[in-house]
Amino acid sequence: MASILRLLPLLLLAGAANAATFTITNNCQFTVWAAAVPGGGKQLGNGQTWTIDVPAGTTGGRVWARTGCSFDGNGNGRCQTGDCGGVLQCTGYGQAPNTLAEFGLNKFNNLDFFDISLVDGFNVPMNFLPAGGGAGCPKGGPRCDADITAQCPAQLVVPGGCDNACTVFKQDQYCCTGSAANNCGPTNYSRFFKGLCPDAYSYPKDDQTSTYTCPGGTNYQVVFCP
Template identity: 45%
Template sequence: MFGVVNSSTFTILNQCDYTVWPGVLSGAGTSQLSTTGFVLEKGQSNAITMPPGWSGRIWGRTYCSQDATGRFSCATADCGSGIVECNGAGATPPATLAEFTLNGAGGLDFYDVSLVDGYNVPMLITPQDGTGGGNCTTIGCATDLNSECPAELRVVLSDGGERSVACKSACEAFGDAQYCCSGEYGNPNTCRPSSYSELFKSACPQAYSYAYDDGSSTFTCTAANYLITFCPSLSTSLKSSNGQYPRAVDISRAQNSGRPSTSVAAVISTVTATLSCRFLRLF
């Protein structure tokens, strides 16, 4: 007699003190959802029913607005659709990603939070009502990596400030094969953590920091529902002094020379002593 595979409920909660526009991308060959993008004001949540066997990604977009022609766009994690719904398009890096494969090998759900494509908002995944199979636990990246982002990886506001609103991956910033795990580095034996991925890992030890970071970053559960929370601890407001959402600009291309920053090791030390401890205190 075959077991019944039930659908799962994903509740997406915005605890940021600013608006987030979640995007949803279904994997190839998996069932498409009734929504692929929506808005969550501070404190709002939205529940989505996920069909059995669904796989895909969920992320949060920020600094979103419509231009004079009505075209919708976001300064971080935009999906490029021109409307709130992403309609099958993924997030433009940098973006914090929640990734899922439901009812995969052995009937397990596989889930992770990935910083491989960079970081823009804090995010946690919390399994709910699981039957006990797998290592069901809350995971993610609850820290504010934007405040510790090296200058050569930053995406900053266009209003003259220096505050980072997103933090690029080294692959996105430099394009080198060793950072992108491509070419001769396209296997786990040759692609090793960089000083930049170690920065992410120090702050968020349960999140993917580079392509082959599987051992400490993939988690499993059985027959669970999931809570995806943006900003599990409140962050500072995204609005500028005039109350508007300023556009973001990429300063990394002007600042980086294709070489790692000599200050990264010092940043890693600072993050390890502060942000990582703050993350652990959440549980």
């Protein structure tokens, strides 16, 4: 038991070394309420930054911007886009439409897997890049610089963003569910998103051109309105 106790601090240090620091910056000309799971939430004015440490081994991680928010002194309120249950400190995912930075840390072969997803629609442009040049990251990181809202098809326009076809039409071909679960392909709506942001997921099976990897322990930068 004593030998195990002596090793424990070393094991903890090794785990801590693989944690990832995410630096989230708002370059939009308007206030956003950044959200992260895990991480919570923070109001960011133009040029402001929020830094969070994400534990090694995290799966299903997300970072996104919320817009048009109003919160009271207890952190309760609502957002026009990206709302996460009416609270400032998110513990659950946001409501569409929202541009998503998605990630899983220290997965297969101790690699981080990450992407930008427009599967839940779009609300602000975003870059999701490895910090420090991304040594060991074959493709760098995804960018979605376009203002998709300004060009959104009329059927998908919602206040503050451009919604996804699954949410709007609730059909298997757009949601990759039911009869389309196993052979889901791009649609005219997903091609619209892909044409403006080629690095990003445009529908749930859009893996080949949209998944990025870095060695475990890499730090990341998420920039809104880059």
